[in-house]
Amino acid sequence: MEMDDAQSAGSSLFVITLCGSRENNWLVDFLWVVDKHQLCLIDIEQFVAGEMCTTTILTELSQDKSSLIVKDILLFGHEKSVEVDFEVMKTKPSDKYPSHSSTSYAITFSKSDKVPVGFFAELTGILAAHKVNLDFVERLSESSDPLACYEFVAKLNDTQQSLNTSESDARESSDSLSSIRSQIIALGKKYSVDTAIQRSDLLHRTKRLVVFDLSWTLISNDALNIVIEAAASLSEPSVANSLRHRLSELQHLHDDGKLLGDDYYLKRARLLKGFSVSSILQKVHHLLSFTEGSFSLCRALSKLGYKTAILSSGPHFLVEHDFAYGNTFETDAMGNFTGEISQPIVNASRKADLLQMLTMQERISLEQVIAVGDGPVSLEMLSLAGMAISVDQPEATDIKVGAHLCGKSLMTVLYLLGIRGRDALEMSRDTF
Structure with missing residues (x-):
């Protein structure tokens, strides 16, 4: 019998709401009461808040039997210490919603x-x-x-x-x-x-690739600045002070909008001219400060079957990962930096190109990509991804993203994907 026919024949749509302690498992007994009267369940929902469980049931009651059914339900509520509430629906559930999609x-x-x-x-x-x-x-x-x-x-x-x-x-x-x-x-x-x-929707639950920026995302500083600081720490005091002063001048020009894009990056890279690559590599890893939760997040994503990638405008030698892209710093025959960067430079547009290349390589759509980063160099990459997560940092850019992290821990990314807390913590443990 159709719903409209049932109502015309003397039936009403009833919403029954029950609330009681979750420890008593009263829902099973209540459903037997419903079955006893051969009621048709049109809809049912349940949620738990603290120790209280609330269940809402939409059913059809015939007017000639409604008093007996209500009496049994109220008796059930009294015996099980469950609060019971009734509401008669005057319209069909579908009438509440717009006809368009x-x-x-x-x-x-x-x-x-x-x-x-x-x-x-x-x-x-x-x-x-x-x-x-x-x-x-x-x-x-x-x-x-x-x-x-x-x-x-x-x-x-x-x-x-x-x-x-x-x-x-x-x-x-x-x-x-x-x-x-x-x-x-x-x-x-x-x-x-x-x-x-x-x-x-389905794509929300079936992301396949998570792409990270390096600076201010996986690490809590600018990657190239860390390399320059490593060079300064290996130098004589006068050279170190000069190097830091020149870096500070470039940063001020950048902040004032007078030195942007590739020019800002290339001028900083030239500060490394003549420094030994091997010496800096030994020093720089002691200066790297990884963002809280970065290791746990990557471990959890791996266990959940995600592939991860790093698309960074920072030096490639800082990144050790299967899917890792960064700028290649040229060296001379003595193993020293020349101050030049191999083309093409990994900048904002190059990151976007690399992201699209990865999706084609993995045969997935951009909708199945999560991009985590922020700042001008991440803008195009974030705008392409199915889900873009921006991270608070000094050069944060006001872009249209799907998510924003204000906290310090990258583990929040798992929660923002809808993963429950206990599952997130279990996946982040260093065990299989």
């Missing part, structure tokens, strides 16, 4: 210790202002986890997929999503909460 988006956010209530309030306010309703809310982290992480799943009207939609309406839909995304990222920065918003 919609797309589910996962909004994930995390912060060490706990997420401020103000963040929750403003986030839901942003969604309400855009007339977006939440379908699902879940805590991904455990109480013992170092991070508190939550995920909202919401449906956004996707008029771009409708053949009957005008061009202006499609543009308005795209603008709305862009606005929601930018507001959520800005809200995360305000409360220092790591945030991500992405389509909750």
Whole structure:
């Protein structure tokens, strides 16, 4: 019998909500009550908050038997110490939603210790202002986890997929999503909460390649500056002071917008002219400071079957990885730096080209790529990836990304992918 026919024959749609302790396993007994009266389950959802379990069931009740069924359910609630609530639905569930297509988006956010209530309030306010309703809310982290992480799943009207939609309406839909995304990222920065918003579809769960920048991402400094500091530390005091002073001058010119792009990189590279490659290599590894969680994240991604790559504008000799690209510094016959860099220079556009090359090599789409980085040199790479994660750093660029890390640990990336806390920690352990 169709739903409309059942209602016309004297049936009503009932929403039954039950709330009780999760330890009592009362749901099994309740379903036997439902089965006893041969009720049809149209929909059922359950979530747990702390020690309390809440279950909502949508069913059909015939008017002539509704009083007996309600009596049995209330008796069940009394015996099991479960709160029971009823609501009659006057319309079909499908009437609540627009007839045009919609797309589910996962909004994930995390912060060490706990997420401020103000963040929750403003986030839901942003969604309400855009007339977006939440379908699902879940805590991904455990109480013992170092991070508190939550995920909202919401449906956004996707008029771009409708053949009957005008061009202006499609543009308005795209603008709305862009606005929601930018507001959520800005809200995360305000409360220092790591945030991500992405389509909750098959590709969201089937990423295949994670691409990292090196400077300010896997390491907590500029890669080339570390090499120059290694050279200074190997020099006489007068030479070291001169080298650091020249580097500082170049950085000031860069900050003022007078020295940008390849020119800024090449002028810094020339500061290394005449220095021994082997001596710097021995020194530089003692100066490298890896970002918190970088090793654990890469270990977890490997266990989960992801391939990882490093696309860096820094020196290639700092990177030891199967998929690693960086600038090649030329040397002379004595094994000293010449101050020149082999062409092509790995800059913003070259990183984008390398990313596309990797996707073709691995036979995956750009939608299956996660790119982690920030700053002007990462801009094009991030814009191509299916999910772009920007990391706070001194040269952070305001770009349209899907996720933003305000915290210090790269392990947050796993949470932003929707991986539960206990699974993230298990995968990050140095065991198989």
